[in-house]
Amino acid sequence: MQKKRVVVAGMGFGGLRASKALAESNFELIMIDRHNFHLFQPLLYQVATAGLEEEAIAYPLRGLTRKWPNSTFLLSEILGVDLIGKTVQTDTGPISYDYLVVATGSRTNFFNMKSVETHAFDLKRLSQAEDIRNHILLMFEYASREKNPERRAALLTFVIVGGGPTGVEFSGALRELIVFVFSRDYPTIAVSETRIILVEAANTLLAAMPEHLRLYALQKLRSMGVEVMLEGRVVGATAESVELHGGTVIPSRTLLWSAGVAASDLAGRIDGVERAAAGRIVVQPDLSLKEHPEVFVVGDMACFIANGAPLPMMAPVASQQGEYAAGMILAREQGKTLPPFHYQDKGSMATIGRSSAVAVAAGMTFRGYIAWLAWLLLHLYYLIGFRNRLVVMMNWTYAYWFQERQVRLITSKKRRADKTLG
Amino acid sequence: MQKKRVVVAGMGFGGLRASKALAESNFELIMIDRHNFHLFQPLLYQVATAGLEEEAIAYPLRGLTRKWPNSTFLLSEILGVDLIGKTVQTDTGPISYDYLVVATGSRTNFFNMKSVETHAFDLKRLSQAEDIRNHILLMFEYASREKNPERRAALLTFVIVGGGPTGVEFSGALRELIVFVFSRDYPTIAVSETRIILVEAANTLLAAMPEHLRLYALQKLRSMGVEVMLEGRVVGATAESVELHGGTVIPSRTLLWSAGVAASDLAGRIDGVERAAAGRIVVQPDLSLKEHPEVFVVGDMACFIANGAPLPMMAPVASQQGEYAAGMILAREQGKTLPPFHYQDKGSMATIGRSSAVAVAAGMTFRGYIAWLAWLLLHLYYLIGFRNRLVVMMNWTYAYWFQERQVRLITSKKRRADKTLG
Numbered sequence: 001m002q003k004k005r006v007v008v009a010g011m012g013f014g015g016l017r018a019s020k021a022l023a024e025s026n027f028e029l030i031m032i033d034r035h036n037f038h039l040f041q042p043l044l045y046q047v048a049t050a051g052l053e054e055e056a057i058a059y060p061l062r063g064l065t066r067k068w069p070n071s072t073f074l075l076s077e078i079l080g081v082d083l084i085g086k087t088v089q090t091d092t093g094p095i096s097y098d099y100l101v102v103a104t105g106s107r108t109n110f111f112n113m114k115s116v117e118t119h120a121f122d123l124k125r126l127s128q129a130e131d132i133r134n135h136i137l138l139m140f141e142y143a144s145r146e147k148n149p150e151r152r153a154a155l156l157t158f159v160i161v162g163g164g165p166t167g168v169e170f171s172g173a174l175r176e177l178i179v180f181v182f183s184r185d186y187p188t189i190a191v192s193e194t195r196i197i198l199v200e201a202a203n204t205l206l207a208a209m210p211e212h213l214r215l216y217a218l219q220k221l222r223s224m225g226v227e228v229m230l231e232g233r234v235v236g237a238t239a240e241s242v243e244l245h246g247g248t249v250i251p252s253r254t255l256l257w258s259a260g261v262a263a264s265d266l267a268g269r270i271d272g273v274e275r276a277a278a279g280r281i282v283v284q285p286d287l288s289l290k291e292h293p294e295v296f297v298v299g300d301m302a303c304f305i306a307n308g309a310p311l312p313m314m315a316p317v318a319s320q321q322g323e324y325a326a327g328m329i330l331a332r333e334q335g336k337t338l339p340p341f342h343y344q345d346k347g348s349m350a351t352i353g354r355s356s357a358v359a360v361a362a363g364m365t366f367r368g369y370i371a372w373l374a375w376l377l378l379h380l381y382y383l384i385g386f387r388n389r390l391v392v393m394m395n396w397t398y399a400y401w402f403q404e405r406q407v408r409l410i411t412s413k414k415r416r417a418d419k420t421l422g
Numbered sequence: 423m424q425k426k427r428v429v430v431a432g433m434g435f436g437g438l439r440a441s442k443a444l445a446e447s448n449f450e451l452i453m454i455d456r457h458n459f460h461l462f463q464p465l466l467y468q469v470a471t472a473g474l475e476e477e478a479i480a481y482p483l484r485g486l487t488r489k490w491p492n493s494t495f496l497l498s499e500i501l502g503v504d505l506i507g508k509t510v511q512t513d514t515g516p517i518s519y520d521y522l523v524v525a526t527g528s529r530t531n532f533f534n535m536k537s538v539e540t541h542a543f544d545l546k547r548l549s550q551a552e553d554i555r556n557h558i559l560l561m562f563e564y565a566s567r568e569k570n571p572e573r574r575a576a577l578l579t580f581v582i583v584g585g586g587p588t589g590v591e592f593s594g595a596l597r598e599l600i601v602f603v604f605s606r607d608y609p610t611i612a613v614s615e616t617r618i619i620l621v622e623a624a625n626t627l628l629a630a631m632p633e634h635l636r637l638y639a640l641q642k643l644r645s646m647g648v649e650v651m652l653e654g655r656v657v658g659a660t661a662e663s664v665e666l667h668g669g670t671v672i673p674s675r676t677l678l679w680s681a682g683v684a685a686s687d688l689a690g691r692i693d694g695v696e697r698a699a700a701g702r703i704v705v706q707p708d709l710s711l712k713e714h715p716e717v718f719v720v721g722d723m724a725c726f727i728a729n730g731a732p733l734p735m736m737a738p739v740a741s742q743q744g745e746y747a748a749g750m751i752l753a754r755e756q757g758k759t760l761p762p763f764h765y766q767d768k769g770s771m772a773t774i775g776r777s778s779a780v781a782v783a784a785g786m787t788f789r790g791y792i793a794w795l796a797w798l799l800l801h802l803y804y805l806i807g808f809r810n811r812l813v814v815m816m817n818w819t820y821a822y823w824f825q826e827r828q829v830r831l832i833t834s835k836k837r838r839a840d841k842t843l844g
């Protein structure tokens with residue numbers, strides 16, 4: 001009898017975990033991704049701020065999949081899913097399936113603000129992190145020889161939108177890059193000439209955290225020299241300015257947008273599914289589609305309601321859902337079923353700077369050095385690959401001792417024209 | 423009294439060494455490069471074959487120059503030199519000098535074969551190494567799903583032109599990448615389907631080496647499975663084929679050109695200098711220009727005759743000349759002079775593969791494991807920066823133990839359109 005085929009579309013945290021759980025099974029497993037590597041997104045901001053090399057947070061997928069019998073990896077762009085014909089359309093042809101796990105994640109949501117989408121950086125892909133690093137370094141190179149005070153100020157002003165973990169972590173890391181490293185690299189630029197402005201629409205940073213941690217993060221960032229602007233909203237941008245709701249215009253050559261994510265475009269290209277806010281696909285309690293029990297949607301793409309709200313778009317949710325979907329497929333084949341998916345919230349954390357982070361875990365809250373240490377160890381633990389762990393650990397140790405970030409290379413002076421690759 | 427100004431144009435091995443020697447002096451030192459990093463070119467081929475990350479062989483120049491008083495680094499493209507007006511033209515404006523060290527190195531020489539220039543890769547810049555790595559990996563991804571036997575063969579055929587150190591080292595490293603790593607990554611591709619063809623116009627590889635080492639290198643490469651084609655000449659190329667002198671056409675999607683270098687374009691943009699073969703600028707015994715004793719040319723750009731032949735275009739020559747030029751400038755200011763430049767040949771080496779290299783040093787020759795070990799240690803020693811040494815050592819140890827190369831990431835599916843940046 002021919003083996004049944006499971007297709008896993010997307011090899012982020014959800015797809016990877018699902019594949020791992022299915023790898024030893026009796027299915028034919030086909031994994032599809034447009035990149036040949038798994039990206040450890042939580043550390044992208046460190047690549048963008050010259051703290052880590054790109055290669056340290058990417059793991060070649062074939063290095064994993066080659067250990068799995070009956071499995072095939074396919075480097076392809078996923079174009080759509082035909083739920084009736086049980087087929088995934090890719091740019092290298094159609095792939096039929098018996099079971100499908102859809103896990104292509106999310107994209108940045110610019111909320112239809114075209115000028116922002118054109119001029120802002122976002123931080124979802126490896127190539128974008130490199131682009132941002134190149135850009136920040138170039139701004140300092142240009143400023144170091146710019147005499148005109150207005151142009152110089154715009155070059156040295158960095159606007160970050162969104163006070164979630166990415167915005168907080170990026171702002172803190174950029175500030176430390178300037179204070180500890182650029183202050184020595186660029187003797188003609190004073191730290192006081194530089195501005196980092198973190199704009200958040202709500203009246204608090206890190207909205208998912210308990211209040212005293214939110215306040216700690218806010219105070220810490222401000223004491224480091226980041227200008228935090230609460231209840232502010234960016235409504236437009238040009239190459240040389242950022243416009244706020246209310247009319248204020250900030251001359252700035254750098255805008256990072258981390259104020260929203262939406263389901264990846266694939267979600268819109270699957271006919272006959274119910275969609276919720278941010279384009280996420282509504283799933284059943286077992287993560288399958290209502291009319292298509294053989295199709296599971298996991299991670300950022302899935303809208304799964306728990307305690308009256310959709311689960312957040314973050315790595316632990318994706319991982320747990322990937323594992324659950326795989327378990328469900330295995331159970332089905334044995335004529336069994338599983339209890340509905342339940343998200344085990346193991347906590348969340350965000351690092352603010354050197355020796356400073358906030359964390360919630362097991363009903364307890366942590367902040368400062370202890371939270372920072374926990375953050376480091378957990379990220380090392382979850383990173384894939386012995387070599388990558390070593391490289392990251394080495395970089396962190398080096399940065400901590402020498403207050404240095406060595407990956408401050410300008411590898412291209414142009415923003416990548418092709419936004420679809422990375 | 424105002425300080426005299428020394429401008430160093432180009433921060434490769436020659437410019438870097440000259441700058442170091444002038445850093446503590448009483449001159450105003452201005453260093454210009456189009457990149458903000460010094461590149462350790464001898465290991466570029468390892469980046470191209472997924473053995474090292476780009477960042478490991480690049481060192482941020484400001485990390486060096488910030489330690490030097492009276493020095494300024496300028497990230498600019500050098501457009502020309504006005505010897506009469508004592509001015510360097512850059513894309514960010516003119517820079518006047520009292521002394522000038524020209525050290526912008528070399529470019530690949532395609533000998534006016536336009537079709538080769540269009541379709542071949544060359545390996546001088548960091549971005550080119552990344553392009554080659556991406557391309558090799560893509561060829562295997564495409565081949566893994568290609569059913570047509572002819573197209574499949576072309577995807578798996580790699581032609582390397584030039585039997586000097588770069589061609590030999592690249593061929594060996596690519597072969598080992600395929601045999602040790604891709605054989606496991608791509609279960610549907612047999613190693614016997616792949617071809618690496620090293621084409622050399624002369625009747626020997628590594629012409630600068632003693633004969634028994636040349637023979638050793640040839641036999642070793644052949645025993646590893648590299649097809650070495652001596653007395654062969656590539657005369658044309660398309661995207662899907664390589665044409666040899668005599669009419670043979672090899673279907674291949676990958677052509678690496680390492681068969682010639684010429685002085686960088688700047689050499690042609692300096693009026694009133696004498697040029698020799700490959701566009702190199704003829705220098706006096708003290709490396710200065712005949713009519714312009716305040717201008718020194720060092721490294722690949724300089725044509726310096728020793729024992730009846732120009733010195734080779736390699737790192738040790740550039741380093742020694744850079745240091746000499748700096749010494750000469752310092753001596754002049756004290757009304758002194760130095761004996762003419764003399765190149766101290768400390769030997770040369772090339773690695774062929776795992777535990778295998780050839781080396782000449784201090785009148786002795788080495789080959790095999792001992793030469794390979796010496797190669798590793800010397801390259802680690804000459805690499806700049808503690809962190810980079812650690813990363814490289816770690817990668818090498820990891821590769822040796824696990825027969826693994828982890829940097830096999832496809833970071834872009836397009837060849838960089840902009841050939842002028844890197």
